[in-house]
Amino acid sequence: MMFVISICFLSCEDELQKEIQSGSNYTALIINQGNFNESNGSLSLWVDNRVQNRVYEDANEGGKLASVIESAVDCGSSWALLCNSEDKIVWVDKMNFKELAVLKSVPAPRYGVCKDGYLYVTSVTDWSGADGSVFKIDLSSKSVDSKIIVKGTPEGLLWHDEELWVATSYSYNPTTWMMDSAAVACVKSWGDAPIYYTSDKGGVSAKHLMANDEGRLFVSLSGYGLAEVDEEEGKLVDFVQLKEFFYSGHLYQYDGEIYYLTSDGGSAGYSNGGADEKTTVSKVDLVTRSSSKVAEGNGFYGFGVNPSDGRIYTANCNGFFTNSICHIYENNGSKIDIGDPLAGVGACRFYFPKW
Numbered sequence: 001m002m003f004v005i006s007i008c009f010l011s012c013e014d015e016l017q018k019e020i021q022s023g024s025n026y027t028a029l030i031i032n033q034g035n036f037n038e039s040n041g042s043l044s045l046w047v048d049n050r051v052q053n054r055v056y057e058d059a060n061e062g063g064k065l066a067s068v069i070e071s072a073v074d075c076g077s078s079w080a081l082l083c084n085s086e087d088k089i090v091w092v093d094k095m096n097f098k099e100l101a102v103l104k105s106v107p108a109p110r111y112g113v114c115k116d117g118y119l120y121v122t123s124v125t126d127w128s129g130a131d132g133s134v135f136k137i138d139l140s141s142k143s144v145d146s147k148i149i150v151k152g153t154p155e156g157l158l159w160h161d162e163e164l165w166v167a168t169s170y171s172y173n174p175t176t177w178m179m180d181s182a183a184v185a186c187v188k189s190w191g192d193a194p195i196y197y198t199s200d201k202g203g204v205s206a207k208h209l210m211a212n213d214e215g216r217l218f219v220s221l222s223g224y225g226l227a228e229v230d231e232e233e234g235k236l237v238d239f240v241q242l243k244e245f246f247y248s249g250h251l252y253q254y255d256g257e258i259y260y261l262t263s264d265g266g267s268a269g270y271s272n273g274g275a276d277e278k279t280t281v282s283k284v285d286l287v288t289r290s291s292s293k294v295a296e297g298n299g300f301y302g303f304g305v306n307p308s309d310g311r312i313y314t315a316n317c318n319g320f321f322t323n324s325i326c327h328i329y330e331n332n333g334s335k336i337d338i339g340d341p342l343a344g345v346g347a348c349r350f351y352f353p354k355w
Helices: 002-021 055-059
Strands: 028-032 042-047 050-052 071-074 078-083 088-093 099-103 109-115 118-123 132-138 143-150 157-160 163-169 182-187 195-198 206-211 217-221 225-230 235-241 252-254 257-263 278-284 291-298 300-305 312-316 323-329 342-345 347-351
Touching: 028 071, 028 342, 042 055, 042 342, 055 088, 071 109, 071 347, 078 109, 109 157, 118 143, 118 157, 118 163, 132 163, 157 206, 163 217, 182 206, 182 217, 182 235, 195 235, 252 300, 257 300, 278 300, 278 312, 291 312, 291 323, 312 347, 342 347
Parallel strands: 300 347
Antiparallel strands: 028 042, 028 347, 042 050, 071 078, 078 088, 088 099, 109 118, 118 132, 132 143, 157 163, 163 182, 163 206, 182 195, 206 217, 217 225, 225 235, 252 257, 257 278, 278 291, 300 312, 312 323, 323 342
16 A cells, blocks of 8 residues: 555655746746754745745756755845855746756855846855955856955845845854844945945844835844934934844835734744744734734744745654755635645745746
8 A cells, every 4th residue: 555655645746846847937946945054954835835846856866855955035036046055146047947057156145136138146155243245246157256345244136226236234242142233235326335224223233125115124133123324314223122022124015014923932042943842823914013913833934925825834844853844824814724735945935937
């Protein structure tokens, strides 16, 4: 009986792979971060409420991708995979996931954004406060065009009003090991020195940026919540504390509201993707500043909100010890019954491709 079941399982996996290879569009790319120095970072796909694993390995003759994949960037016909621990960027074909190019001259790449044929990537020099960089990479040649220096540890990027905005933080305080100041850097024109919009709130680091439908610019602050960028005042203002805000600070917007992840820290006492963490996807109304819970579960490490229908994708990463259990919720919080499909180790981000 076990032999028959195994054949059936493999057959289903093969059929799903054929669907992808033949040009069927997938709903989401799942980045499985993997464990540090274990070379088990991987990619999964969400196709018709099924999860296809080993996408990179199957497309590239079993090759290993990276020990830690931090994020991905939709580059049109390809994905750029930012592999933080191995100081490299890997491009794969957007449909068949065959490797196209590898760039190894960007230290600790974190997050990126594409604009007019270039990929802009934040790079952390070290985690002790040395200034980082933003690299400008030519997508046609997959080579570095130039870079600019940004104070502290740059993370998320956003193009807004034809300017490049960077979430960053000033140096760590060596005594308390806390950020001295969160900040947002604005590059008015590439090559110019960044303009900084700073905060007097200590102990938090700026993570990610987003602009709402009204053009207001917000930044997430690790473990705290949100702040708005006030260009006239030249600083971060209107802090919105969101209880148990997840340290990664990822933000999504749907129908005028901002979605984010919270955690009670579990037995470890801090957000680390532990299996016993009580985690919640919440949303905040920026007009009333009221927040509400949308989806609840244990061990959510990454999540995403599909911009086309508002569905919420989550994964319990089980403390990084085994494969991640995926879930989908309607925008009203009701869970969709799809069983418990498994992604790879440390599923951290869901990306919804533009076709």
